Amino acid sequence: MSPSPIKSPRIGVLVVAYNAEATLEKTLSRIPADFRPRITEILIMDDASHDTTFLAGWRWSQQEDAPPTVVMRHTKNLGYGGNQKAGYRLAMERGLDIVVMLHGDGQYAPERLADMVAPIESGEADAVFGSRMMVDGGARRGGMPAYKYLGNRVLTRIENGLLKTRLTEFHSGYRAYRVSALAEIPIERNTDAFDFDTQIIVQLVDAGKKIVEIPIPTYYGDEICYVNGVKYAKDVVKDVLEYRLAQKGFGTCPWIPKPDEYAFKEGDGSSHAAILDLLRDLPPSKVLDLGCSGGLFAERVRALGHEVTGVDYIEVEGVRERTDRFLLADLNNGLPNEVGNGYDLVVAGDVIEHLHRPERVLEEIRAVLRPGGQLLLSVPNFGHWYSRGRVALGGFGYDRRGILDETHLRFYTRASLRRVVRDAGYDLVGLSFTGSPFVNFAGEGSAVTKVAGGISKALVKTRPTLFGYQLVARLAPHAERILTVGDGDHVEELLLQQSARAAGTGNA
Numbered sequence: 001m002s003p004s005p006i007k008s009p010r011i012g013v014l015v016v017a018y019n020a021e022a023t024l025e026k027t028l029s030r031i032p033a034d035f036r037p038r039i040t041e042i043l044i045m046d047d048a049s050h051d052t053t054f055l056a057g058w059r060w061s062q063q064e065d066a067p068p069t070v071v072m073r074h075t076k077n078l079g080y081g082g083n084q085k086a087g088y089r090l091a092m093e094r095g096l097d098i099v100v101m102l103h104g105d106g107q108y109a110p111e112r113l114a115d116m117v118a119p120i121e122s123g124e125a126d127a128v129f130g131s132r133m134m135v136d137g138g139a140r141r142g143g144m145p146a147y148k149y150l151g152n153r154v155l156t157r158i159e160n161g162l163l164k165t166r167l168t169e170f171h172s173g174y175r176a177y178r179v180s181a182l183a184e185i186p187i188e189r190n191t192d193a194f195d196f197d198t199q200i201i202v203q204l205v206d207a208g209k210k211i212v213e214i215p216i217p218t219y220y221g222d223e224i225c226y227v228n229g230v231k232y233a234k235d236v237v238k239d240v241l242e243y244r245l246a247q248k249g250f251g252t253c254p255w256i257p258k259p260d261e262y263a264f265k266e267g268d269g270s271s272h273a274a275i276l277d278l279l280r281d282l283p284p285s286k287v288l289d290l291g292c293s294g295g296l297f298a299e300r301v302r303a304l305g306h307e308v309t310g311v312d313y314i315e316v317e318g319v320r321e322r323t324d325r326f327l328l329a330d331l332n333n334g335l336p337n338e339v340g341n342g343y344d345l346v347v348a349g350d351v352i353e354h355l356h357r358p359e360r361v362l363e364e365i366r367a368v369l370r371p372g373g374q375l376l377l378s379v380p381n382f383g384h385w386y387s388r389g390r391v392a393l394g395g396f397g398y399d400r401r402g403i404l405d406e407t408h409l410r411f412y413t414r415a416s417l418r419r420v421v422r423d424a425g426y427d428l429v430g431l432s433f434t435g436s437p438f439v440n441f442a443g444e445g446s447a448v449t450k451v452a453g454g455i456s457k458a459l460v461k462t463r464p465t466l467f468g469y470q471l472v473a474r475l476a477p478h479a480e481r482i483l484t485v486g487d488g489d490h491v492e493e494l495l496l497q498q499s500a501r502a503a504g505t506g507n508a
Helices: 022-027 052-061 079-093 110-121 146-163 179-183 196-206 229-248 269-278 296-303 358-368 385-392 414-423 449-460 488-507
Strands: 013-019 039-046 069-073 098-103 127-131 173-178 213-214 286-290 308-312 325-328 343-349 369-380 425-436 470-477
Touching: 013 022, 013 052, 013 079, 022 052, 039 052, 039 079, 039 414, 052 069, 069 079, 079 196, 079 488, 110 127, 110 173, 110 213, 146 179, 146 196, 146 229, 146 385, 146 449, 173 179, 196 213, 196 229, 229 385, 269 296, 269 343, 269 369, 269 425, 269 470, 286 358, 296 308, 296 343, 343 358, 358 369, 414 425, 414 470
Parallel strands: 013 039, 013 098, 039 069, 127 213, 286 308, 286 343, 308 325, 343 369
Antiparallel strands: 098 173, 127 173, 369 470, 425 470
């Protein structure tokens, strides 16, 4: 969604300062006189300096032409990122609309403050970055050392490539933010170190926020650089790689929110796609979709002519339009009473591994199925080579999604799933394995996806318990009726059940 203009914004200037007694007042004095009346507040954050930075800030605040100024000194050094967190938190608490970060050492031009806030005021941006690289040769003419210039360009190119962005510079510390945009991203989870600035770019990109760059002059004076260049380069590349891997399902990346909605893709080889294939040839049925997320799967099921009731513990926008009926309920508390009964099919796609007591829900599902109804269930295969390898190498850890999803409470193999469903009162009608989801890595329809997918399917046929990524099971409740000779109305039903069991034994 495009940002909206801000009329008469409350503008704050956040000054991050560490051992800046010699430069702080000079830097603040360069704020243009015509811009000072527009500043609601200047927030000077002294990060436990060893010199008299705090006193320098206080002296500035006492000047007649100084905007309202708050000077805060941390008794413990919070780090570059930690100091920003404290400042942005203060900006939110004080009701500011726009906050501009200015360094106390004078490296970034206060003369450009009006230009920094303009795109946010007009509704063109959620964030504005001052770039020293937009004007060819400007950075070097301003005194940027050659090794820093080269490192900046190389790192920016790597980061743009991984994030699919086109920023001219990732490493400028001159930034303006819409405070409401900052409130929508989890900056408190970010690092306290110098790569905080990179993480906040990734968060803005991930949240779909609009970033605008403006050219700024480069100035390198006598300020002391506290950045370890090698460590910084390693950290920023690690951050972007961590994000990209988390998007593919590897690692957790706690500073990026996990999407609530399941991103269903037609024909992606996932368990949901496999279950959808099972539904294509069935007559119109009454379907209960447990863990329906945003209803993307349910929408496709309805398109096949089925009636769908969805259940989930959160209500994702649009789910009520994609289902015939939606119930908000936590399956950890069992099926909701409102769910009713008489369902031809219950779908529990990648659900029971998230539950504290899956056996309880499986037993309750039996009660809502009509006679002859079935449960279509899928779980990740913990026997897959990926999870086996992680355990064998001593590198077990959780991922954002997939077999080692951080929200999984139970792990299943083929043998353990058989035991669980048998104990819950089900017969196994059919069991299959899906291949690894290479579409997540190489993209849908790509040659790599097709080739890798073909190899994966062949390996699954060879040894499904090792190469199968997910288990997809068709289950029917144990027959509880005793049929006797002469009960002619149900002989056909009995024969069908026996035939299904026989087929299930062969497939499983």
